[in-house]
Amino acid sequence: MQAWDQLTARIHELDALGGAMALLDWDQQTYLPAGAGASRGRQSAALGRIYHERFTAPEVGTWLDALEASSLDRVQTSAVRNARRRYRRATVLPGRLVEELSHARTEGFAAWMKAREANDFTPYAAPLQRLIDLTREQAERQAAPGQHLYDALLEDYDPGSTIGELRPMFERLGRELNTFLDALAGRPHPAGFDALLDVEGQRKLSERVLTDLGFDRVHGRLDISEHPFTVGLGTDDVRITTHFHADNFLAALGGTVHECGHAMYEQGLPAQWAGTGLDKAAGMGLHESQSRFWENFIGRSPAFGRYLAPRMQGIWPTLAVSPDTLYGAMNKVERSLIRIFADEATYNLHIIARFELEVGILEGRLQAIDLPAAWDDAYRRIVGVVAPTAKDGVLQDVHWSGGAFGYFPSYTIGNLYAASFGAKIQEDLPDLHERVAHGDFAGILGWLREHVHAKGHLDDAPVLFRGVVGDRDPVEDMVAHLWNRHGTLYGVQRPG
C-alpha cells in the first residue's frame, strides 16, 4: 500500500500547514500588533498558496486512482472518499477562476463594509453580482451531472446534505415555528437580567464554567477577541475566544458556552486517525449542533439556571439572582430583525429566509439588484418582520460578501441535529437535568464523545446523525422542545 502511505504522509503535512495557518489567524484576532497587518497578510497568503499547491498536486490524483482500484478497509474507504471529493472540487476549478474569486471576495468584503456603514445597498450591488456570477460558475464546474447547483455548494460545508431533503424540512419547520411564535405573541415576556457585572468576575466565572463543562485546558486555552471564535490547531490544541461586556453577562456567557461546544467537539475528534483526514468534523452543521446543544439545550435550561445562580452568587455576593430569573432572562422569544441576536426559535426563520434567497440566486431567478426587495418580501412572509433600512435587512450579514453562499443552512441543520441529540440523550440519561443542576456534565460530554465526537469524519454528518438517533424526526424534536422550554415561561401550551 505505497499509495496509502504517500497519501497519509501528504495529509499529515497538509494538516501541519493548516495548523500553522490557523495559528496565524488566531494570533491576528488576539495578539497581533496593530501595525503588523502587512507581513501577516503575506504570511497567510504564502502558506495558503503552498497548501493549495501541495493538495492539488498531480501525484495526489495518482495515489487516489491507485487506492480506488485497491481493496480498502473501512477507514481507508472513508479517507479516500473524503480526499477524492476535496481533490476533485479543488482541481476542477481553473486557476483563473480561483484568482478571480479571491479578488472578488476581497472587493466584496470592502464594498459590504462601506455599504453597511452608509446604510445603502446600491454601491454593493455590482461587487455582489460579480461574486454571484463567479460562485455560479464555480458551482457549475463542481456539480456532478444532474446535481443541483446549490448542492454543489452545500457539499463544501455539509457533505451529504441536499436541497431535496432540506427544502421540505425547512418548509415544515417554518410553519411550525410560525404557529409557535403566534401563540406567544402578545403574552408578557419573562423579566430580563441586566445587572452590571465586572469583567474580571465574568472572566473568572467563564473559566469555571468551561472547566465544569469539560473543556480540556491542557489541550486548549481561552483568550479575548473582538468576535468570539473557536479554532483547532490540532486535536491537542483547541482555542476559544470570547468577549465580555459589563452590561451583558448572559450573552457573553452564552457565547462562551457556544464556543465551548465547538471546542469540545474538536478536542474529542479521533486523534488516532491523524493523517487520514477522518480526525476532522463531519460537516459544519454537525459542528454547529455541538455548539447549539450546549448553548441552548443545556445552557438555557432551568437546570442550568440552578447550576449557575449559586456560582454567580459566589463571585458577586451582593447580587440578587435566582435560578428562575436566569431561566426566564435566557429565554425571551420574539420575532426580530437581526439573526445574530435572535432567540432559539426565531433564529431558524432567519435561516429559512436566507436559504430561499440563496436557492433563487443559484437557480438564476435572483440577481444582486433584486435582493433588497426579495429580502424584505421573504422576511415579511417567513420571519414576520420588515427592516426599516438595509443595514438591519439585506446588509446585516458578512457571508455573501465573502462568497459564502450555501453556508447559512448549517446553522439550522445544527439546531435540528441538536434537538434530536437532546431528545435522545434525555432517553439515555433520564437524570440529565439533575446532573446539570449539580454541575455534573461528565455524563453528557461522555455521551457526545462516544456517539458523535469519536466518529470523526468516518461518515458524512447525515449518516452519522441517523446512526445516533435512528428514525427520530428532528423537526418534531425541535418544535416539541421549544413548546416545552418556553411554554411555562409564556403560559402557553402546544395545541393538542
Next chain:
Amino acid sequence: MQAWDQLTARIHELDALGGAMALLDWDQQTYLPAGAGASRGRQSAALGRIYHERFTAPEVGTWLDALEASSLDRVQTSAVRNARRRYRRATVLPGRLVEELSHARTEGFAAWMKAREANDFTPYAAPLQRLIDLTREQAERQAAPGQHLYDALLEDYDPGSTIGELRPMFERLGRELNTFLDALAGRPHPAGFDALLDVEGQRKLSERVLTDLGFDRVHGRLDISEHPFTVGLGTDDVRITTHFHADNFLAALGGTVHECGHAMYEQGLPAQWAGTGLDKAAGMGLHESQSRFWENFIGRSPAFGRYLAPRMQGIWPTLAVSPDTLYGAMNKVERSLIRIFADEATYNLHIIARFELEVGILEGRLQAIDLPAAWDDAYRRIVGVVAPTAKDGVLQDVHWSGGAFGYFPSYTIGNLYAASFGAKIQEDLPDLHERVAHGDFAGILGWLREHVHAKGHLDDAPVLFRGVVGDRDPVEDMVAHLWNRHGTLYGVQRPG
C-alpha cells in the same frame, strides 16, 4: 532582469514562511497549551522542511548563476552575495548529513538536560562527540579551499569575521580584562539592591521604560516567557518576552532593556529592501551589539540611574531608592563561574575561554571526553575561577548540545562593537548623559537607526562597523569604558 524578479519573489516567500515559523516558536514559548507539544512539533517540522526545500531548489542556483553574470547595482550585488553564500552553505551538505545533524541535536539536547540534572558529564560525552564529529564534517564541506574550519562555522553567525582577526583581539582583551579585574579584587563592592517589588508594578515600569527607549508598540508587543527572547516576525511585528521575579527587579529590567535593544534593531531594519534579504541583521555579533549597547552602555550608566529612580518612586512611593544606589547595584564586578550571570567585564572572559576550547575542538585537538579537564584549565587561566562541579562548569551552557559551535564569539563581538559605538556616539552627542537622565532617548535611537539599523545587511557586520567608527580600537574602547564605569565605584584608577 527576470532572474532578479524570480529571486526576490522566492525570498519574499521564504521570509513569509520564516515569519510563520517564528510565530510557531513564539507561541510555543508563551501561550501554547501544555499538552499541545506533539502537533506543534509536526507544524514546525513541516514548515522547516518546506522552507529548506524551496530555498535549496535547483532553480535558485540557476537564478544566482544568471545574476552573477549580469551587471548589478549596489543593492543587487549585496543581495546576490548573501543569497549565494547561504545557498552554497545549504546545498553542499548532503541530505544524509542534515538528517544526522538534526537527530544528533535532539539527542544531544536531551543528554545535556539529563547530564546537567545529574551533575555528571560522563553520559553526555558520547552524544557530544557525535555532534563534534558531524559539525567537523559540516565545516569541512562548507569551508572554502584553505579556509579555517572555525571560520566556516563563524560564517553562519557572523559572516566576515575570522579567527585570524578574533584570536589576537581576544588575547589582548583577555590580558586587559585580567589587569582590570585584578585591580578591583579585594576592594569593597557597591551596595546591592534587593527590595521585594511586586510583579505588577515591575511590569508597569518595564512597559514604561520600553516606551521611553523607543520600542514601537504599534509594530511590537511584550509578553511573558520562561526565558526572555526577542523575535522578529517581520520588521512590522517584533516581539519581546521577559520574566519577572519579585526579588530581582534590576536583573529583570536589565533583561528587558537588553531585549529592547534587539527589538529596536529589528524594527529599524530597512523594510524597503524586503525581498532582497538585505532587510535582515548583518550578523549575530552586530545584533548583540545593539542589545548590549542598551543594556550596558546606557542601562547601567549613572545617568540611567537618575532616569530610573524617580520612575521607581512613582510606582512604589514608599521605596527608598537613589540614583547612586541603582548605579552601584547594577555594576558589581567580580570573577564568577556562570556566564549568564556575569558582569559586563567578566562576561568576555567566559567567551574567550569557550572560543579557545571551540578552536581546539575544530582543529581536532580536543575530543568530548577531554572537555571537563580542558574547561577547568581554561577557566583557571582565563577567568581565574574553577567550578566545583560540572553543572557550574562544562555543563552550564545549552549551545554545544544543539551543535551551535562558533556562536559564542558573537557575544563578545557584540560587546566590542557596542563599546566603539558608545565611544563614537558620545563624540557625536556630547550631552548624551543629560538626555538619558531626562528620559530622552530619541537622539540615541536616531543615531543607531541612521548608522546601524537602516543599513540592514548591505554589508557584513565588520565592514558596517568600520564604516561607522573609522579606525577606532574596540578593545581599547571597551577597556577604557570599564575603568571609567567602575573606577569611581571601586575607588580605582587605570594605571597611566
